[in-house]
Each structure stands twice: as structure tokens, then as C-alpha cells.
Amino acid sequence: MTSAREEILARVHAATAEAVAPERPALAPSGPVDVDLFAERVADYEAVVERCAPEEVTERVAARVAGLRVVVPDGLPFAVAGSVADDGLVAADLDALDGVVTTATVGIAETGTIVLDHGPGQGRRALTLVPDLHVCVVRADQVVADVPDAVRRLDPARAQTWISGPSATSDIELSRVEGVHGPRTLHVLLTR
Amino acid sequence: MQAPVGTTFVGMPAFPDAARDALGDPVLRHNLAHATGTIRDKRARVVAEVDDWEDLRVDGAAVKDTALADLGTHLLALESALTARGARVHWARDAAEANAIVAGIAKGHGVDEVVKVKSMATQEIGLNEALEAEGIAAWETDLAELIVQLGEDRPSHILVPAIHRNRAEIRAIFRDRMAAAGRPAPDDLTDEPAELAAAARLHLREKFLRARMAVSGANFAVADSGTLVVVESEGNGRMCLTLPEVLVSVVGIEKVVPTWDDLGTMLRLLPRSSTGERMNPYTSTWAGVTPGDGPQEMHVVLLDNGRTRALADEVGRQALRCIRCSACLNVCPVYERTGGHAYGSVYPGPIGAILNPLLQGPGSSAWVDSLPYASSLCGACYEVCPVRIDIPSVLVDLRAQVVDAKRIVPDVSAADSGVRPRQRPAAPSPQSLAMKGAAMTFASARRLGLAERFAGVGTSLARRLPWLPGVSAWAGARDLPQAPAESFRRWWRRTDGGRR
Amino acid sequence: MRVALQVTCLNDALFPHVGQAVVTLLRRLGVDVEFPEAQTCCGQPMVNTGYLDEAVPAVRSFVSAFSSYDAVVTPSGSCAGSARHQHGLVARRSGDAGLQAAVASLSPRVYELTEFLVDVLGVTDVGASYPHEVTYHPTCHSLRMLGVGDRPRRLLEEVRGLRLRELPYADQCCGFGGTFAVKNADTSIAMGADKVRHVRETGAEVLVAGDSSCLMHLGGLMERQRSGVRTMHLAEVLAAQE
Structure with a gap:
């Protein structure tokens, strides 16, 4: 008996014997990086955007998470007073926490998107998913103009999470509601 | 070759009869007109922001055509990249094979429930019903899918399966049905969308935290890097892709794009066409198993189920470019008035009117043969399609295939004899006499x-x-x-x- | 330049005044339009219902009627679309290389009326006068298959005395769709009813469009509703000198 794999591949080859790949059009290159646009577009999603100097980050984060139980990943380049380290927390533990503080890998100005590749300072994926508040520090030099620029900067072998605002749904009469399963509050600190 | 199963709602009448019922339902007509009008406007606004939108559409079509032209090579590249990163790749000719693979994995782990990311492929193959028959509960976690599942209803839209329901109806479903499936809805639940979403959050969270196995589809499968991509809004997808120990992704073979860089175009096209946003809230990508992060056992089921049939159709092949954005549904004047149920498939609207016949074959049933005619050929679908599927031309070509299938009918009595069946002309219909x-x-x-x-x-x-x-x-x-x-x-x- | 009128089978049988209006209009603009009597139908009804073999005779008669002309003008976006975008399909189906070559040469010379006026003759003021409140429905095939764009509007704006009322949701299909109107009659009527509602909302006396087929469908609905709104082909408005 032929295996499903062999049979499907045989059907594919028979079906595409005459097919020719088309030419790709030349797309206009992205414009210059506009960090102000990034801040604007992130805010369009009902996320909070705060801009500050790099040396202010520790203080601003502390102010935002004061009184909350937050988890921080390994490799976070600044200290968060009173935070919990991610050492073997299970999902239920994360669910009992209020928030998480991370850095990011790339910001996309055109779409207001933040990309995490879950390297040092960004934590494993569950960390930025289960708690209800995500405080994310993005450096201005991480911001690119548009999606293709981000794709070129990112490593496809790494798990990634692209975040554009807090979780949302439009499933009820197509009207957008912020906050379903992911963090309901996204707070972005954009440093110069 | 056996006709693929699962794509059809059982016993569907031909489109004109199904449409008549929908047209007589004023609540449905109102819900649909409101919802499609809203999303049409949103899409138009964000598409107008992109200067090179038309070039982008041409490129989107070219990305998918490039993948399809050499699909065998790209599938093998995908398989080897995934395998190298610790995922196990399975191949399924049809719905039954795919369902058996998923059920087998579940039973191998002794689980009696799975959480599901919204996925058209698993709906197409009727996975939930197949798992249920094996004693495994499949929980839909997308809000609209949850509404459909709790309401024992059928999806009527690709992106928003409960588009035919208004907030009052959804409140009633949550009040009446949530308790039997898990955490009940709060007693004081109103019909405010934010409250309804919050009720779903609480109801599903216990399932996410408990589930050991998840089932997903994929929006894109990148051949050169072995990366799978899921595009979503609510975070239910991230929950399923991250928290359980075992992840099974059922992926149609046409979801392949050749290279990672191709996502630069596809991720610009999809959200603007689909939800009418510059970008959807969450996109997850993963390339096999990441040690210490997310599921440590991963399976990918590559699904044919009629796709190679469509691929062999020179005119219809372009339907396999479809990225399931549903822009064509939202602008379709027929869909806006009949809703999705009339199409009798998880793929409704203009794309469903071509995809179902292409997957199953013109002439295979009266229902299939009615679909290419469920259009006034106004062309609004082609105008918005992000991958430029010329739906009107494919409809016209399929109509010719439907007619041609009836010009000659196989002589069934000779079919088993091994002799090439003799053919005799079919009895002419009033339409064919008129023509x-x-x-x-x-x-x-x-x-x-x-x-x-x-x-x-x-x-x-x-x-x-x-x-x-x-x-x-x-x-x-x-x-x-x-x-x-x-x-x-x-x-x-x-x-x-x-x-x- | 030898110019032929393709009147369309529908106008020939049911709306001869539309053909007469095109003749009046073109003569006024100095075009001695001819009517090749060998013409029948463009074949679109058969093609769009799936009967490609049955469309071959119609395409043959189209080619034999019009091949010797420099330009073929038709008061129908749908029939022009059929000639330009579907005749090649039918010719290939026939397997007749001669027919394929003839179609390839003829198709680009087929113009929808407003294309011929604006692009070939280079006019938007055709000397018409029609002092009425009208609203304009852009038919799907002229809008999306041919891409006539704002040509009809530019022509209408130059008509003396004409007051153009905006039609809400103008680019939505009226629901005619050829045999769709009978094969899916309920959906067709639902689409048409919405279009008629929008037409009536404009308060216009006359609904104008560039395809008699869509007007027949909408006119039939409006008659049944005793709406008081008349239908008129764009050619009739452009020919008018009231």
C-alpha cells in the first residue's frame, strides 16, 4: 500500500507538472523609521505608551508596578523591586500574579507592533501571556519602519510573539472589545 | 479517489432553497447587514493607508503561486526543517486519516479533552465530531467558536463564525449553556460585549490551565525555516500554543509559503483584509520544539483532502492562494443577504462557492453544483481579495464544469467491469434546452x-x-x-x- | 473610421429606443454609426450559465458581423465585458484557431458607450439637455470588469439642467446577474429591493444606468411597488435635448 506521504506528493507533482512560478513585483521600500509614529500607533490600540530616557526606566517601571505582584524573566537589564523571578512557575502560579515586565526585540512603527523573540529579558512565552498586565520596555533603536523590515531582522528559528495592543476580540457584532485571554493591559515604555 | 468528507454540513439542500429560509429571517438579515457593513468600512480605512496596496496584492498572489508551482519541493523542505527541530510530521490524504492521526495522539497520552485554536482545516475535516466519537472532548476557545459550540450551531463566517448572532442571543447562549460545559456565566451577565467577553475569559481560563493537549491549524507554514504561524486576536491561540504539553497542528498543504521573508508581504495583507486592523493583536510563530518553553511534543499533520484535486484545476488552482481573510464574504451582496449557512459548508461566501466545488469536484452532488451559481458575478470579491483570486472567472469556469459533467454521464453498470465505462447523454434539463x-x-x-x-x-x-x-x-x-x-x-x- | 453599433440582444428585442438613442447621440457627434444586421448576441448569457459550446455560434456571428469595423460601440457594460473578457475563452473552447485569432483582433476594438465617447471621441459635453432629478447606478460589469471609472459621471455632469442625486451604496450589485435573476430569484429580488430602497431615498424621478438588463430588473421591482421612479438608459439621457 502506498503511504499517504508518497501518494500526496505524487498527486502534487502530477498537478503541478506544467506550473511555472511567476515574477515577483518590485515593492516600494519602506520609508524612514518614525519613532513618533510607533508611539502613536501603539497607543491607537488602547495601549499605554510612556516615553522616557533610558536612565529613567527603573523608576518608571517601579511606579507602574507599585503594589502589584509581578514576575520578571532572566536577563532583564534593570531591577524591579519586589518582583518574583521565573524559576519553575507553573501556569497556575502565573495566573496568581498581577503582571510581568520584559524587554522586546523589535518594534514596528507602521503597525504599532512589538515583537518578542523570548530571548534574555523577554522570558518564555507563558510569562507574557497569563498575567493580566504586561509592561514592555522598547528602545527607540529597536523600532523599524514596517513589517518587512521586522521580518528581515528576526530569526525564524526562534519562537516569536508579535503583540499589537492588548488582547481583543471583535466577535460580538464586530465591535472591538479589549481584553480577552491575553494581558488586558499593555504598558509600553519607549526609551530614547 | 474517494470524495473528501467533512466539508459539507450533512444533508445540505442546494443553495437557492437554503437561501430562501435565510432571506425570510429579518433578525438574521439585520445582524448580517450591520456586521458586514461595519467590517467593510474598517477594511476600507486601513487599506487606504497603504500606498502600494495594489502592488502588495500582486506580490501576495505571487508568493502563493510560487509556493504552489513547486509545492512538492516546498512540502519536503518544510517536513525536513520541522523534523530537524523536533516536530513529528504526518501526512493525511483525507479527513478520516487526519482525524485518526489526531485521535491516536490524544489516546497515546491518555487525554480525554483538548483545547482548540480556531482553525478552518479542523472544521473542514470535522475533527471535533471525530474526537467526540472517540470519547475526547474538543473545546473551542475562540470566542465566536465558543458561541457556536455552546449554541450547538454551525459557523456562518470564516473569521467571525457567530456573525449571525447578536449580543442578546449570545447572552442567552452563555446563560443557558456555559454551566454544562464548565464554569457557568455570572448571574448578572448583561449583553454588553465587554461583559460577554469577560465571561468567556473566566469560563475558558480553567480549561487552558488544565489542558494537556492542544490542536491548532496554521495561517502560514514557512518551508525554508520550518516555521508555523498563527494569527489571532484574543490570546486563546497563545494559550493553546504555549501552555499544554502536546501540540498538534493540522495544516492544509496549501498553507506553505517558500521563505521566511515572504511573511513580510503576507502579514501586511492579512490583518488589513481580515479584521480591518493594521495588525491583529497577536501573531505566534514557532519552529518545532523550544526547550523549556511551550509544548515539548509537537506534531504537524499535512492535509490534502481535495487540495491536490483543486491544484490540478488550471483555472481553479488560484483558490489555493486563499489566506482565509474573509474580505470576500464581507463585500459579497449575496452573502450579506443569505448569511453563511445557506452555503452549507464551513467555507461560505464567494470563496466557498469556488473552494467547495474545487475540493469535491463539480458533478459530485446537487449541492456542490448549485454553489458556482450562488453569485451575480458582480466582481466585488475579486476587487478586495488580498491575493487576487479572480473569483468571478473561477465561478464561470466551474459553471462550465458543472454543465459539462451533465453532458455525459458515466454508465454505472459498466463501472465495475474494468472496461472503460460507456457514456450516454444525460436527459436534458429545461435550462439546457433553453441554452x-x-x-x-x-x-x-x-x-x-x-x-x-x-x-x-x-x-x-x-x-x-x-x-x-x-x-x-x-x-x-x-x-x-x-x-x-x-x-x-x-x-x-x-x-x-x-x-x- | 467605420463605427458599428452592437445594440445587444436585450435592447434589440425589448428596448429598441435605447439603440435609437445611441444612433441619435452618435450622429449628433458626427459619427455615422452603422448597424450590421448579421449581429445577434454576445454570448454572455450562455457563458455565464456554463454553456460554453452553446456560446460558440453567438461568438462566431459576433465576429462575422463586426470584424470589418474600426470600432464597435455597445450601450452595455456587460456585453462589452463579455466581448473583451470572455470571447477568448469561448474561442479557445471551439478549438478553431481562426476564430481565436479573429477574437483576439476584434476584442480590443469593442467599447462600452461611455468609453467610446470619452476615450475615442474625446468628449464629455455631448450637447444633451435633460432638466430632471436623476440618480445613477454604476453597473457591476462597467464598474469592475471594464473599469469605466468616472466616465459616466463626467458625461452626466455636462448635461444641461440635470440634477444628479448621490445614490447610497451605489457600487453594490442590483441583483440582476443574468440567469442568477431566475436561478436564485429570491436572493436576486432581495438585492434588488435594497437597491430600490436606496434609489427611492434619493428622491430622484429617474434612475439611470448603462445596462438595460439591470434597469429591466430594477424597473420591474419599482413598477410592482408603484414607486413612481422611472428607469432610463444612460444613452437616452445623453441623447435627450429637452
């Missing part, structure tokens, strides 16, 4: 002139327009035009074109 008559009449102007002469004042529309049979269907709500005293042709001859 043959029209062909005769239009073959010569003399015949047409005669036909017009004998069709004087007061004769039927059908006599004057040999291609338009079924005057009773016309006259139900529309007056017939007054027949003129003479045709243009006779006027021209009589007056020498108005000169005398």
Missing part, C-alpha cells in the same frame, strides 16, 4: 429576426430572450417590461436607421 435553443437562435441573425417577429406584443419574455427561462420566478416580484411594437432590427430596416 441549446439560444445557441440555435443566435447562430444567425435571420433566425433571431424571425424569433423576434413571431414574439409580438404580449408574448412571453422567454420567447424574446431565449436565454432567460423561468419567467414565473422573474414575475414573482418584478413586472415584465412592455414589449415594444417592433424590434430595433426591424426599425432600422424600416427606417434605414432613422434616415427616412
